[in-house]
Amino acid sequence: MSAAAIPLPVAPASSPARSVRDATHESPWVRWTLIGIALAFLTLFLFVPLAAVFYEALRKGVDVYLAAVIEEDALAAIRLTLLTAAIAVPLNLVFGVAAAWAIAKFEFRGKNLLVTLIDLPFSVSPVVSGLIYVLVFGLQGWFGETLRDHDLKVIFAVPGIVLATVFVTFPFVARELIPLMEAQGKDEEEAAVVLGASGWQVFWRVTLPNVKWGLLYGVILCNARAMGEFGAVSVVSGHIRGATNTMPLHVEILYNEYQFTAAFAVASLLALLALVTLALKTWVERRFEQDRAAD
DSSP: OOGGGSOOOOOOOOOHHHHHHHHHOOOHHHHHHHHHHHHHHHIIIIIHHHHHHHHHHHTTOHHHHHHHHSSHHHHHHHHHHHHHHHHHHHHHHHHHHHHHHHHHHOOOTTHHHHHHHHTHHHHSOHHHHHHHHHHHHSTTSTTHHHHHHTTOOOTTSHHHHHHHHHHHHTHHHHHHHHHHHHHHOSHHHHHHHHTTOOHHHHIIIIIHHHTHHHHHHHHHHHHHHHHHOOHHHHHHHOOOTTTTOOHHHHHHHHHHTTOHHHHHHHHHHHHHHHHHHHHHHHHHHHHHHHHHHHO
16 A cells, blocks of 8 residues: 555544633633632722721711711812712713714814823823913913903812813713724714714714713713812812812811821712712623623
8 A cells, every 4th residue: 555545643623612612711720819819909909998998987986977977178078079070070071972973983184183182181190280270270370360350260269170170081981982983883874864864863863872871881980080089189279178178188188187087987988989980880881781782
């Protein structure tokens, strides 16, 4: 028999399912080691500090806790925090939707520059952004004399706090919507235009319903950052009790004055807001996945 006629051994072909299984599954000890490391990290840097905040806030009793929360300066800080978020979040909502719609659905000169500017607050320290507003609107700033002549106050007042908060939070809505709109493409909008829909009709009936969960997700993140912002607000606020102190600034003042229980009581409110934000974020992610699976 010739060598060409001798059958060669053929290696058994591995099924695609087996290859995928081998590539995505690790041995049990590897999985449990990774899970253990993750849980240890979360316990040390998240759960323990969070528990410590509530423990210190309630350590002297509920009466002391409530007294610290309903104290006049604390209530003023809570009101200012909510007011700032109530102004900054809708402004960022409008900007984020407009920027994302323009970037994802249209081609225009300066598009890359706009994307870069949207990411600017992520790369600039909040303290630096606060100093920029002081340079522009402070008494010795570019518009300081004009504002003083018209009896307008921006720095060390509510407008400065709102401006600083808007600056540090405006990327969140846009950054959630841009990749979502780009992934959806332009086919549905173009079909609507062919059928005679106007620009606003396309936006309200086609674009907005497709991104509603991403939009809500961005608003939740924006609101969380607005209520918890410290650096930029600290520079422009002036730390005026009962007037320009937000909740994070009020916590700092109480802690520096050795009023630890009161400081942790107000901090616990911020922690509760964070937990509520986390719950809303989880719910939005679940609804988004359900809607995507249904499609």
